[in-house]
Amino acid sequence: MKAIFNSRIIETSDYLIKTSNRSFCYGDGLFETIVTGHGRINLIEKHIHRLKRGCKVLGMEFPNDLEMNSLETMIQKLQAINGFDGDIRTKVIVWRDSGGLYTPNLSSASFSLEVKASNSILFQGIDQVDVSSEIHTQYSPISFAKTTNALVYVLAGLEKKENGLDEVILTDPNGNLSETHISNLFWIKESKVYTPSLTTGCIEGIMRNTLIDLFHKNNIAVHEVEKTKEALRDASSVFSTNASGIKYLKRIGNWNYESPENFLTPIIKQLQQP
The missing domain is CATH 3.30.470.10 (Aminotransferase class 4, branched-chain amino acid transferase, N-terminal domain)
Incomplete structure (x- = not known):
């Protein structure tokens, strides 16, 4: 090749x-x-x-x-x-x-x-997700970017594999939600969208920023926050984004969530424009 x-x-x-x-x-x-x-x-x-x-x-x-x-x-x-x-x-x-x-x-x-x-599907669901108990992100002047030093995500991937999970959510050293091991994190509560602040050390994803822009254009409120995993307890839907698309999380630990497809349909259509 x-x-x-x-x-x-x-x-x-x-x-x-x-x-x-x-x-x-x-x-x-x-x-x-x-x-x-x-x-x-x-x-x-x-x-x-x-x-x-x-x-x-x-x-x-x-x-x-x-x-x-x-x-x-x-x-x-x-x-x-x-x-x-x-x-x-x-x-x-x-x-x-x-x-x-x-x-x-x-x-x-x-x-x-x-x-x-690439055979990635733009919108799909994943089943088994949990929050990492050991691996944390760390804010730095370069944490917004993807660097070739990705050991935090390697270790998170190993934890995911060892626990038989489809995905694992990372927090910062203060316990605030940050991102998954390959994607940015979003959740929906009372028709409002939340995503971790860049101060948690999450990567400033291209799809993350694109969705934030599209939410604003569609008059949907988006809040960049520092919140612990308890913020997900009352969320109606949780989803993650990366270059491949959007994955909605059906379950985090013992908490179950509904698909955000209806809520995200206008956004997904705009992502599919040629």
């Missing part, structure tokens, strides 16, 4: 990083996962904006070849070369060029681009 490394087409099987790679050694890098397709609104520009913000915080140069027009062209080229139809999941990784130890010597960056076919 073909991928792109610094604008050059390569075979994925040939792509070997050096042991001095700063993403490999120190997690000194960022990534974006972008899902595109005919039935989905184009969110590429928002992904680029978050990537640029992350590069600025890390003091790393943003690769010019990842600007909107060239990134779209590269995605389409890889889709055609690899023979993928339908929705496409693109992973973009940017890392600082080698040099230095904890303190880097350079600000220049390299990048890779890989695409895969």
